[in-house]
Amino acid sequence: MKKEKRTFRHFFAILGLALPIWIGQLAAIANPVLDTAMVSRYSVTDLGALAVGASVYISVYVALNGVMQSLAPTFGQLYGAGKFAEMGKEAKQGVWLAIFLSLAGSCLLYFPQPLLSIADATPEVTEKATFYLRILAFSLPASLNFLVYTTLNNAMARPKMVMAIQVAGLLLKIPLNTLFIFGGMGIPAFGGPGCALATFVIVWLELLIGYLILRYNPFYRIVHLFGNGIAGPDWKSLKALLALGIPVGLNYFIEVTSFTFMALFIARLGINAVAGHQIVANFSGVLYMLPLSLASATSTLVAQSIGAGQLERARDISSSGIRLSAALALLAACSVWLAKDWIISLYTAIPVVAASASPLFLFLCSLLFFDAIQVSSSYVLRAYKVVLAPTLLYVLTLWCIGLGCGYAFAFNLIPSLIPSRITGSSGFWFSNCISLVILSIGMSVLLKKTEKKVRKEMESSVNYPD
Template identity: 55%
Template structure:
C-alpha cells in the first residue's frame, strides 16, 4: 500500500476516536459550568475531587490500554476466537483494578487531609469521591468495550455512546445539582450522581451491543461459557499495562505538580497557566486520537506478521500527526489573543497567559511526535523503556528544569523566564527529549524485529 492509503486509513479510524474524546472533555466542562452557578464552595469541592479522581482513573484505565495492542495483534492474525477469551480476562482485570480504585476513593479523607481544606470543603469533596467510586467499575468496564472496538477498527459505536452520554449529562446534572421533582439540591456531588448513572448506562449499552450485534459473533465474547481469571493472561496484560498506566500517571502528575509550583506565584499566574493548560489539553486530543489509530493499525499489521506494512503505517501516522500539529500551532499563535479572551475579559490574566501561548504553539509538535511514537511502541508490546524515558524527562528535566527557571532559586534564570514561562519551557523541552528518544528507540525495536525475522 502507498503512504497515502495508510494515511487515509489512520484518519478514517482517528476521527470517531477524536469526537469521542472531545465528548468526554465536554462532560468536565459541563460539570464546572453548572456547579459554578450553584456555589463557590461546591466548585472548589468539585475541583479538589476531580483532581484526585482523575489521577486514580487515568492510572487504572492506562493499565487496561494493554488490551489495545493485544486484541489488535489477535485481530490482525485473524485469531478471532482468542479475542473473546482476552476480552473476558480484560473484564476480570477491570474488576480487580476497580476494587483498588474504589478503596482509594472511599478512603479519600486521608488524601484530602494533605490539601488542608476546610471541614466543609473536605466533606463535600469526600462525598463527591465516594459517589464516583460507584461509577468507577462501570467506567473501567466501558474502557474494555472501547479497547475492543478500537482494536478491531470499529470505534464509531463507542463514539455514538459517548455522544449520547453527553446529551444525558446536562439534564441529569441540572436535576441532581439544583434539585427538583422531589429530590434535594446536591450541589457539586450531584455531578457524581449523574456521572455514575450515565457510566452504568454506557456499560450496559456497550455490552448489550456486543451480545446482540452480528459483527461481534465470531469473536465469541458471549456464548462461550464462563471463564475464570487466569494468572498467565493477567500477568501478560499487567506486564504491558502497568508501565503504560505509569506513563499516563507521569504525564498527568507532571502537569499537576506544575500547577502546584506555579500556585506559589499568586492567583494571576495560576489563572494564566490554567487557561494555557486547558487549551493544550483540548489540542492534545487530536494527536492522541491519531496515536490510537496508528497504534491499532500497526498492531493489526504485526499480528498478520506484515512487518514492512507495520513500519510504513507507523511512519505515516507520525508524519500526519507532526504535520497537523505544526498547522495547529501556527493557527493557535495567530489566534492566541482571541482564544484567551474567550476564557476571560480580565486584562491582567490575559497579559499573564499571552506569553505562554508561545510554548503552546511549538510544543504541539513535540507532544504529537511523542504520543504517536509511544502508541506505536505499545503496538509492538514495548512499554518499560518508554516509561523510564517519561519519568526521567517529564519529572526530572521538565519539573526540575521548570523549577530552576521559573522560581530561580539559584539566581541563574533570565528575567523573561521567571514565573510560569520557566515551567512551560521546562515542560516543552522535556517533551522534545521524550519525542527524540522514543523515535530513536522505535527504530531500534523495528531493526531488531527485522533481524529476528532474517535469523528465523
C-alpha cells in the same frame, strides 16, 4: 511514486480509523471541559475545588486506564492473525482486570486525603474536592469496564459505535450538570461535586449500552463472548496483561501527573493562579485528543500488521502516522495562538483568572508539535509490546525535568538564574515544554531501534513471512 501511493493510502486508512476515535475522545474530554466552564459560572471556590479534585481523579483513572490499554495491542495482534476466539477469551479476562483495578482505584478515591494534602488548599476547597472524589469512586468500575468494549472495538477497526455512545453521553452531560451544579426540580445545588453526580449516571448507562451491543449484535459472535457461562479469572492471562499493562499504566500516570502535580503545586500560588492553569490544562486536553486519536489508529493498524507478519507494512504505517500527526499539530498550534483570547472568554468572564491563563498559551502552542511526535511514537512502540524503555523516558523527562525543574522555576528557588517571566505558573509550563522536546527525540530514536531490531529478526526467521 509507488512509495508515495502507499503513504497516501496509509494516511487515508489512519484518518478513516482515527476520525471516529477522535470524535469519541473529544466527547469524552468535553465532559471535564464542560465541568470547568459550568463550575466557573458558579463560584471561584468551586472551580478551585474542581481543579484539585479533578487532578487527583485523573491521576488515578489514567493510571488504571493505562493498565487496561494492555488489551489494545493484544486484541490488535490477535485480530491481525485471525485468532478471533482468542480475542473473546482475552476480553473476558479484561473484565476481571477492570474489576480488580477498580477495587483498588475506588479505595484511593474514597480516601483521598494524602493526595489532597499536597495542594495545601483551604478547608472549604478540600471538603468539596473530597465529596467530588467520593462520588467518582462509585463510577470508576463502570468506566474501566467500558474500556474493554472500547479497546475491543478499536482493535477490530469498529470505533463508530463507541463514538456514538460517547457523543450521547456528552449530550446527556449538559442537562445533568445544570441540574446537579445549580440545582432544580427539588434537587439542591451541589456546585463542583454536582459534576461527579452527572458523571456517575452517564458512565453506568454507557456500560449498559456497550454490554447490550456485545450481547445482541451478530457481528461479535466471531469472538464467542457469550454461551460458555461465566469465565473465572485466568491468572496466567492476567499476569501477561499486567506485565504489559503496568508499564503502560505508569506511562499514563507519569504523563498525567506531570499536569496533576502542576495543579497541586500551583494551588499554593493562590486560587486565581490555579484557576487560570486549569483553563489552559483543560484546553490542552482537548487539543491532545487529535494526536492521541491518530496515535491510537496508527497503533491499531501497526498491531494488525504485526499479527499478520507484515512488518514492512507496519513500519510504513508508523512513519505515515507520525508525520501526519506532527503536521496537524503545527496547524493546531497556529490556530490556537490566533484565537487564544476568544478561547479564554469561553471558559471565564473573570478578568483576573483570564489574565492568569493568557501567558500560558504561549507554552501550550510551543509544545504541541513535540507532544504529537512523542505520543505517536509511544503508541507504535506499544503495538510492538515495547513498554519498559518508554516508561523510563517518561520518568526522566516529565518528572525529573518537567516537574523538578518546573518547581524550581515556579517558586524561584535560584533567583539569580531564573528570569521573572518563567516564575509562577509559567515556570511549570516552560519546563514542561523542554521535557517534551527531549522526550520526543528519545521516543523517535527508540522506535527506530525497535523497528530495525524486529526487521532483523524477520529476515533471520521463517516465522515472519513477507
